[in-house]
Amino acid sequence: MTDCAQCPVRDQAICSSLSDDDVARLGQFGRLQRLRRGTVLQWEDEESLLVGNVIEGVLKLSSTASDGREQTLGLAHQGDFVGRPFGPKSAHSVVALTDAQVCTFRRAEFDSFARTQPELEHDLLERALTDLDRTRSWLMLLGRKTAGQKIATFLLDMVERARASGAPECGPVTIELPCGRQEIADMLGTTIETVSRQITALRNRGIIETPGTRRIMILDREALVLLTEAE
Amino acid sequence: MTDCAQCPVRDQAICSSLSDDDVARLGQFGRLQRLRRGTVLQWEDEESLLVGNVIEGVLKLSSTASDGREQTLGLAHQGDFVGRPFGPKSAHSVVALTDAQVCTFRRAEFDSFARTQPELEHDLLERALTDLDRTRSWLMLLGRKTAGQKIATFLLDMVERARASGAPECGPVTIELPCGRQEIADMLGTTIETVSRQITALRNRGIIETPGTRRIMILDREALVLLTEAE
DNA sequence: CGGATCATTGACTGGTGTCAACTTAGGTGG
DNA sequence: CCACCTAAGTTGACACCAGTCAATGATCCG
Numbered sequence: 225m226t227d228c229a230q231c232p233v234r235d236q237a238i239c240s241s242l243s244d245d246d247v248a249r250l251g252q253f254g255r256l257q258r259l260r261r262g263t264v265l266q267w268e269d270e271e272s273l274l275v276g277n278v279i280e281g282v283l284k285l286s287s288t289a290s291d292g293r294e295q296t297l298g299l300a301h302q303g304d305f306v307g308r309p310f311g312p313k314s315a316h317s318v319v320a321l322t323d324a325q326v327c328t329f330r331r332a333e334f335d336s337f338a339r340t341q342p343e344l345e346h347d348l349l350e351r352a353l354t355d356l357d358r359t360r361s362w363l364m365l366l367g368r369k370t371a372g373q374k375i376a377t378f379l380l381d382m383v384e385r386a387r388a389s390g391a392p393e394c395g396p397v398t399i400e401l402p403c404g405r406q407e408i409a410d411m412l413g414t415t416i417e418t419v420s421r422q423i424t425a426l427r428n429r430g431i432i433e434t435p436g437t438r439r440i441m442i443l444d445r446e447a448l449v450l451l452t453e454a455e
Numbered sequence: 456m457t458d459c460a461q462c463p464v465r466d467q468a469i470c471s472s473l474s475d476d477d478v479a480r481l482g483q484f485g486r487l488q489r490l491r492r493g494t495v496l497q498w499e500d501e502e503s504l505l506v507g508n509v510i511e512g513v514l515k516l517s518s519t520a521s522d523g524r525e526q527t528l529g530l531a532h533q534g535d536f537v538g539r540p541f542g543p544k545s546a547h548s549v550v551a552l553t554d555a556q557v558c559t560f561r562r563a564e565f566d567s568f569a570r571t572q573p574e575l576e577h578d579l580l581e582r583a584l585t586d587l588d589r590t591r592s593w594l595m596l597l598g599r600k601t602a603g604q605k606i607a608t609f610l611l612d613m614v615e616r617a618r619a620s621g622a623p624e625c626g627p628v629t630i631e632l633p634c635g636r637q638e639i640a641d642m643l644g645t646t647i648e649t650v651s652r653q654i655t656a657l658r659n660r661g662i663i664e665t666p667g668t669r670r671i672m673i674l675d676r677e678a679l680v681l682l683t684e685a686e
Numbered sequence: 687c688g689g690a691t692c693a694t695t696g697a698c699t700g701g702t703g704t705c706a707a708c709t710t711a712g713g714t715g716g
Numbered sequence: 717c718c719a720c721c722t723a724a725g726t727t728g729a730c731a732c733c734a735g736t737c738a739a740t741g742a743t744c745c746g
Contacts, residue, residue: 285591287591287592287594287595289595289599289600289684290684290685291684291685293599294599295594295595295598295599297591297594297595298591308584308588309584310580310581310584311581311584311585311588315588315591315592316591339577342573342576345573345576345577345580346570346576348580349541349576349579349580349583350541350542352580352583352584352587353539353540353541353542353583354542355587356583356586356587356590357539357542357546359587359590359591359594360516360518360528360529360546360547360590361518361546362594363518363526363528363590363593363594363597363644364518364520364526364528366594366597366598366644367526367597367643367644368520368524368525368526368644369520370701370702371701371702404724404725405724405725405726406724406725412598413594413597413598413599414702414703415702415703415704416724416725416726417702417703417704417705417725417726417727418701418702418703419725420725420726420727421702421726421727423726424726424727436711437710437711437724437725453520453521453522454521454522601733601734602733602734635691635692635693636692636693636694637692637693645734645735646734646735646736647692647693647694648693648694648695648734648735648736649733649734649735650693651693651694651695652694652695652734654693654694655694655695667743668692668693668742668743
């Protein structure tokens with residue numbers, strides 16, 4: 225049981241489609257969980273038992289091949305919904321990329337509640353469609369782009385996210401990476417060495433600066449955009 | 456205006472979540488369209504104006520890079536829903552892979568109708584979630600699998616689809632490919648030559664036989680499964 | 687039968703992955 | 717406060733998978 229009225233994502237998560245009364249009902253079987261970086265919320269191929277909202281931090285969805293190579297399937301930020309409602313099992317793991325807080329529900333309970341709330345289901349639908357669009361562009365990235373294009377696209381995505389949080393429209397921006405090189409490689413379907421080399425190449429060409437290992441200053445956005453398109 | 460009562464996908468498409476009356480209402484602004492192989496129903500980045508059901512044939516969703524390389528993002532078969540409701544624009548093209556028939560709606564009209572039908576929206580949600588799961592496994596395929604693993608996975612997918620249509624559980628199966636080598640390459644994020652070489656390699660190893668260019672007999676499923684896992 | 691399209695095969699190349707050494711950063715304890 | 721230790725990142729050498737270019741072979745239709 226959680227105090228939803230004070231929840232930082234009350235107006236951002238799926239809860240925003242519910243009245244105060246309904247949020248209170250949903251909150252009755254919600255559970256606030258703090259996750260340490262690296263904690264696994266849901267294992268790949270395990271029966272899907274939990275769904276929930278990300279309150280703070282970043283989670284990643286990932287899948288691991290039999291040979292151990294990992295592919296990140298998506299990220300979930302503040303306000304995002306994670307888990308697979310209305311289905312018996314989840315096809316991927318959910319892992320905390322940073323320390324995080326989530327508000328979880330048992331899937332069965334959430335499902336039956338959701339079925340009584342058309343507005344909530346509509347919100348879930350919109351989110352699923354958006355995720356689908358995003359995931360599909362990622363297909364393009366993984367299937368057809370070169371290492372250089374992947375990195376450029378990734379950086380511009382980060383810039384976009386920073387812009388959404390108030391960074392300037394143009395001119396140099398400094399972005400804080402939510403993860404290390406290995407995680408970037410896992411997202412882009414490449415290796416840590418290739419990521420490192422590509423970043424070095426961009427620095428040498430004066431397109432970016434790297435004041436810290438997880439901090440990148442974008443000096444020339446236009447050049448990055450060109451790099452996403454062709455070599 | 457279409458006669459929905461006689462529609463072959465009345466109980467398969469999203470319409471299955473509607474009463475006869477409501478289907479009739481929806482049908483009033485539906486339009487039956489025959490598509491020649493190759494016809495583009497929706498251009499990439501164009502304003503999303505249409506959504507619809509696939510009645511017959513196969514459509515593909517695809518995206519083209521600036522250098523012309525294409526990536527197939529998904530297929531839509533009989534009974535599947537295509538298009539992007541509740542959003543201003545579509546991020547990808549929809550093209551008829553075979554001759555096809557679709558039942559289309561103007562997006563704006565469909566959207567407002569759907570908002571009055573919770574069952575319909577729930578169905579759309581389930582479909583979107585399933586698509587999302589499928590698309591995410593495809594990420595794994597594109598990001599982390601070798602050419603050999605890609606082909607093996609593709610063939611097993613085809614076998615699975617054949618099985619769903621009544622093919623035997625085990626033993627040799629002959630599958631009819633819905634497309635040529637180039638299309639396969641576009642799905643798997645590789646080239647026509649690589650597809651061709653991999654298929655030849657499988658034939659040489661006695662795992663498959665190719666009685667026709669679009670027909671493949673699977674002799675040893677177990678071997679294919681092993682190939683998807685490791686080299 | 688003939689032309690067009692599609693598939694196969696070969697030779698070659700280049701981009702990335704792999705393996706390994708080295709450097710840097712960050713945190714802990716003396 | 718510095719020294720050390722570990723984890724993370726960088727760089728280099730090399731190999732190999734898969735892409736490219738090009739020629740040949742099959743198949744489909746008119």
